[in-house]
Amino acid sequence: MSSDADRPALSPAEWEVMKTLWEQGPLDARSVFVALSDERQWAYQTVKTLLSRLVAKGTVEYDQVGNSYLYRPAVPREEMTRQEVRSVFDRVVGAAVSPVLAHFIDEAELSDDDIRELRRLLDEKRRNRAVESGRKGRGRSK
Numbered sequence: 001m002s003s004d005a006d007r008p009a010l011s012p013a014e015w016e017v018m019k020t021l022w023e024q025g026p027l028d029a030r031s032v033f034v035a036l037s038d039e040r041q042w043a044y045q046t047v048k049t050l051l052s053r054l055v056a057k058g059t060v061e062y063d064q065v066g067n068s069y070l071y072r073p074a075v076p077r078e079e080m081t082r083q084e085v086r087s088v089f090d091r092v093v094g095a096a097v098s099p100v101l102a103h104f105i106d107e108a109e110l111s112d113d114d115i116r117e118l119r120r121l122l123d124e125k126r127r128n129r130a131v132e133s134g135r136k137g138r139g140r141s142k
Contacts, residue, residue: 008057009087010080016040017050018059018073018080026063026072 010018020035021027027035033047051071054060061074093100110118 007059007075007083009084010054010057010059013042013046014050014054014057014059017047017054018077021060021071021073022077026070028068028070032071 016036016039017032020032024031024035029048029051030044032051033042033044036042036047051060051062055062055071059073059075059080060071062069062071089097089100105118108114
């Protein structure tokens with residue numbers, strides 16, 4: 001798949017399998033099943049079906065080792081998270097980002113470190129936007 005936009009979205013169940021693979025992988029299907037059994041009461045066949053779907057979506061790859069398959073993430077967690085957040089923003093927010101961010105800040109349990117990091121990211125965004133506008137302004141003829 002060539003970009004985030006080309007990759008199909010994951011279901012909540014597929015996210016659970018991906019989290020297990022990111023945290024513990026590569027794993028065979030039985031190990032994924034065991035890792036999820038504390039949280040989910042899924043049948044072994046359900047886990048195998050989810051793994052097959054993830055392979056078809058291009059988010060999981062596998063290697064055959066003897067009679068078994070070892071599954072591993074084909075996409076980094078950060079990339080999938082970025083795609084999911086972008087998708088939620090597109091569906092829920094559209095162009096009005098500020099109200100969603102304000103709601104997130106109100107609802108989230110943010111430490112002082114989290115707040116410092118958010119300020120740093122916002123300052124960096126402002127600087128980058130200023131640099132970009134400066135570049136666009138220089139290219140104009142008068």
